[in-house]
Amino acid sequence: MNVGVVVFPGSNCDRDMFHVLTDVFNLNAQYFWHEKGLPNNIDAVILPGGFSYGDRLRAGVIAAHSPIIKDVQKMAEKGIPILGVCNGFQILVESGLLPGVLLKNNSLNFMCKWTNLVVENNSTPFTSQFKLNQKIPIPIANGEGRYFVDETTLKKLKKHNQIVFKYDKVVNGSSDRIAGVCNEDGNVVGMMPHPERAVESEINPIDNKPSSLIFESLLSTMGVKH
Amino acid sequence: MSLEPQEIVDLKSKIGREPTSTELQIVAAEWSEHCSYKSSKKHLKMLPMTGPLVISEKGYDSGVLDVGDGYVITAHIESHNHPSAVEPYGGAATGVGGVIRDILSAGTRPIAIFDGLRFGNIEKDPQARWLFKNAVTGIADYGNCLGIPTIGGEVEFDECYSNYALVDVAAVGFGKKENLIKNHANKGDLVVLMGGATGRDGIGGSQFASDSLESENRSAVQIPDPFIEKLIIEAILEARNHHLIKALKDLGGGGLSCALSETADTLGIGIEMDVDKVHTREPGMDPDEIMISESQERMLIITSKQKLKKLQEICKKFRIACSVIGHVTSGNLLHVKKGNKTFANISTEIVANAPLLDRTSKKPAYLETIQKEKKLRPISNFSKTMMALISSPNIASKIWVYGQYDHEVGIRTVVKPGQDASVLRLDNGKFLSVKIDGNPKHCYINPREGAIGCFEEACRNVVCTGARPIGMLDHLQFGNPENPEIFWTFLESLKGITDFAKYFKIPCIGGKVSLYNETPAGPIKPTPLIGVLGLIDKNSLISPKVEDEDCLIIIGDTKNELGGSEYYEYIHHFVGGNCPIVDFKESKRNMETVLHVIKKGIIKNAHDCSKGGLAVGAFELCMTNQIGCQISLDKVPGEKLDSDKILFSESHSRYLLVVEKKNFQKLETILQKNKVSYRMIGKFGGNKIQFNRGKKSLIDLSVDKAQKAWINSLRELVLNG
């Protein structure tokens, strides 16, 4: 199965994601520079973290105007699994593929720390292997990571089961402690924490198994045995 | 920007004519203390620079170590003190940028950043607080955007830095040996300037770094652009992969003047260039300004005519400007033109080799009396003193700082900041452990022993992760070297570092000298900073949680060495006393022993004893593991001392080991065999940290209470004063 890793000027977790996809989960991964198009034989797309365009104006907003985003939109409509991590999530939100907005953390500082997620929706292509309410120890690293939606949108998110991950405690002031959401169809998922930093035991001081299920869910969705 | 009268005479006699104004500017930039090391160069030769793992190539700005299996690491250290003192955000950020380009110029990818930060008293001084807060944000914004993890460092506050700042940044790179850029060039090759546009910012920066800080020359402010730097990194590495780079040099202090003259001089070539070809930020810059501008985020590449097109394509892909500014000539002249008009045509050998100085040195008068001990007011409540110490800015947890740094990106960080040294995994299955340490309080009392102490402390930290030191970086920061007393302290520190490096066979792979660090109130304390890199061949020590019944062992003797300690200075406001002295033999024995027991898997955890002594070291173990401990001072090996001295002495070569009860026997056998001084001094368990002497309870505090104060106090201080 082929996973496309989209690279923008300023992306900086692309290589980490690529390593995890290829060396840890034995997938075929391929980089796609933001000016290029996505070919049809791609089975899933990942927008990795970083500082596309230096986070200028607002994290993700300039990258959301990249040519490749049109292809990502088309793939999203076709139901192909798409994951945005951190800056990738910000880009998905700014390009309208996901609802909400990511604001500066309440601390006003960049925050790098280990947190615990709770799985709220286990029917997306990236969470199908989880039990509901399962905990995931996982690091965050962001300055604009406070997910915000107004009350009406929040109701809609709940109604359509679009809240995928929550933090188990208040971390940055996000609405309803939300850490990740999906679109109505469930195939486009965005999350602020970094699963690619948590799936190897060598660098995960707590437990690398839960976060691995994010990628194993993708494998199983695609019908690949791991 | 100016040369000394004697230097102008020298220059004229060397070139045999009147220099042009552009030549004067170029030479002044390159002959500044910052670029030429004219005060220090003769003496730096004493450092051991070679070793079995050291790879030396011409023209590298960073040191290279062979870590086996075809891989190398590179490392370098820099400071950005003067700029940070006036614009802490931009100064600290561009400091990161500069050292990263040094790593890049060897052809390696930067994989880690370390920062050493020093400011005045943040408890009292809002200016110090402002400097600290903004310097941290500057480093965070720059390093985070690059996607290079900042994984370690240190923070220290001392009155001697009032109205000033020391911002030191070290970086480590990693790559394949075969990808190292072998700097070379041939006649006709092209000289390319890539990256940010050249502007008027930072004009005179290296001169500025070589003068004492006075308000009238606070004009060299640089605006950081980490986004361009990130693109430069990717473009350079892609160009490297396509073999498009014959020689590579970053632009730092002295701008084009230094980069061109040094490259030409080391490669034995001449360069002819046209200032009109340089992409500038503003119109109307004159040739002198273009030659000495220190605009950030620029790299100089020498490539061949055939490869230019591909190089330009890569730059275009990464949307960074690149201009062909000249070409390589035979001979050794730097020929600067504007169109057809010549502005400078001067031997690079002369430019790049400033006349070196023989500075006089004289032992400072204050050192005659500083070691005298003073009778101190006895401590009536040790628990209270302990709470004050663990909440003090120098000892409190630095999580407010490293929590703002992305220390996970790159997915190599095995041991994260907050422990002793940080550990990175390398692609060949080995691990790299790194720590930087300084201690101006010790160095002020004894510049030689203090410097050795910093070196040993950095080694101890690395050893605690199970790594063997393989290389060292030094950064020597002092006041005005024209003052013989200051120059003496510089020489003493350097000699101490040299002796230690030779004894332990740890080669110096890079360093930096920063002089003229003067504040309105006088010179800073001597502040040598040492970075140590260690290698772990097999799995590193992943510290399992400390549990009930585990034993606490101390290795090394505790001596009456409290001069410059946090206890004397923070609690008693006394500057003086005996500076801790490293006994080389004892140090080596202890280091080898700790490495051995870690490798054998006998112990759970190793932690070094440094600032705040045994008491703080033990508290740190308890607080990070959230467990109590009962410790008896009667058993601590060393001189017979009062309780406060046992608790807070900062004697070197000491380690705290945690061992499971069932392994204690095994450990003891090895410790005895190696003849190290040791005792079991405590047992873990419960939720109280207690220190007793005889039957008397000295300290009794709950882990939670201590931990809360330790973790939060720095943030509180920054936010609320």
Next chain:
Amino acid sequence: MATYTVHVTIENKPGISDPEGETILNDLVLKGSHKSVSKIKTAKMLKFTIKEKDKKTAGKKIQEICDELRIYNPMVSKVTIDVFD
């Protein structure tokens, strides 16, 4: 054609919290010496230099740019556009 300077001020909509403004305010109030300040709101400003046939067109054009390129996020922010000769 004339050159205009257009100031675009982006600020949070009423009802959306502004932690930065609050923090600066609290620093002031906590410090205690500037009691006459009762509120601080932060905003971001972009100053455009644009060549258009008249002032009105310049303002309209900038409004278009702001909407089309999402210079501000309409969910949380509003913009004010001021055109100067």
Next chain:
Amino acid sequence: MATYTVHVTIENKPGISDPEGETILNDLVLKGSHKSVSKIKTAKMLKFTIKEKDKKTAGKKIQEICDELRIYNPMVSKVTIDVFD
């Protein structure tokens, strides 16, 4: 005593680069079809609500606060203070 709104605009001094403005111009605005824009400069704004006896005092007070709390660094930035009734 009256209540005033005071706008404090902080921007880089002339001659000092503004990477954010440049990126917004080159990578967002010019990539679209908006060629009539030739420059973008970013600034930060703080809007104070303050009670003082008159307009002049309000402005002076705010200037004092900005200097004292180092709201901007005069080495790199300049501020403009506008007082509104």
